Amino acid sequence: MSKKVRRVPVVLDAGEIKDLPQEDIRMILRGADELISTGGRSMLAKILKGSKDKKIFEHKLNECPAYGYYQDMKLDDIAKCIDWMIKKDYLRIEYDYRLPLLVFSEKGWQIEKETFAQELYQRICLDVEEKKARVIFEMKEVNRQVVMRVLDKIEKDGTKKFLPYLEAWKMLEVKKVAARIIEVENKIAGKDM
Template sequence: MTQEKKQLSEADIRAILRAADELIAVGGRRLLFLDIEYSGKLPMIVFTERGWEIERDQMVDELLQEWDDWLAAEKPVPDMHYLKDRNRGMILLLLDKIKESNNERYIPYLNEWEKIDYKKVRAAIRRTIQALESDEPVDLDAARERNTSIQQALRGFEPRDVWLKCWECGERFLFTVGEQQFYKQKGFVDPKRCPSCRAKRDDDIWIDD
């Protein structure tokens, strides 16, 4: 039975878009995990390089935990198509972590996965299977370097200039490191209007007075 989709009202659409703007302005810009890109005039929330490094590592750990849960429950090997067409970097990281685990119980999953994926991924899966079967020494240095990189990403980067979107005219404007430091010292929130709109607003206030 097909469920009928409810059409969002204009008010709901505007509320969703405003909430997304707030997420980008506060969560993305302040934490540097998210960024905004434009497809024409349509804004899209995307991961920054730092944000994706953290999220990719977390997603891989969740996938491995899922495999461990299935093995513990003695479930049959699932349909491995769910891993096809995933982000290539994430898939290669998953295979690296499988090799580092030195857990031969993953081999039946890898065998089924190898049957359905693309040539380059199949080759990487085959190398992982061979490493597990041969009890190849684990490269712990690579794992330590990766963990160090993740910890550095979680601590944050040096301050940088960022682009904000004006709530008045919709144009993007540069919010420099110096301005960020000034606003922080004064306890101000990040500006919601570009310099031109702020100046116009100040002029209007003086005219009203």
């Protein structure tokens, strides 16, 4: 006889929160990105708090840009912000066996995709300025939609200083991304396709 799986119940409590500033929404989503389909609300609250919890450091969650964003708030109050995000459909909860895990809603993903792409674009700009190639080695692990948004941003910038960087990046990428890099290179170089 098999035992029935008992899911860990989730009770959302947004307290008195009626609205959150756009920057808070972006940072909560940025913190959640590190946990999507692998962690839940309490771990996200710890990231946003800047907790010294051993698991935070084991999984390098302290390197997340949202780490410590709410350092002056209590964990309970941070949890209310996260619950508000779930109630407003920026984040959702899906179960893996019995554990509730965070996932993006479509609305939340659109914001996070843009936030993460901007973060990577700024890091690439720094690489280009310093004539280094650090970020391109991370890009294979980045969601393809985010990668394409980064390339859109480089194309929009249109500065020729990106060309050597794009040339190096192209060599590391899969065909679809390499093809998009070639398009961006051609546009920046002023070639008609």
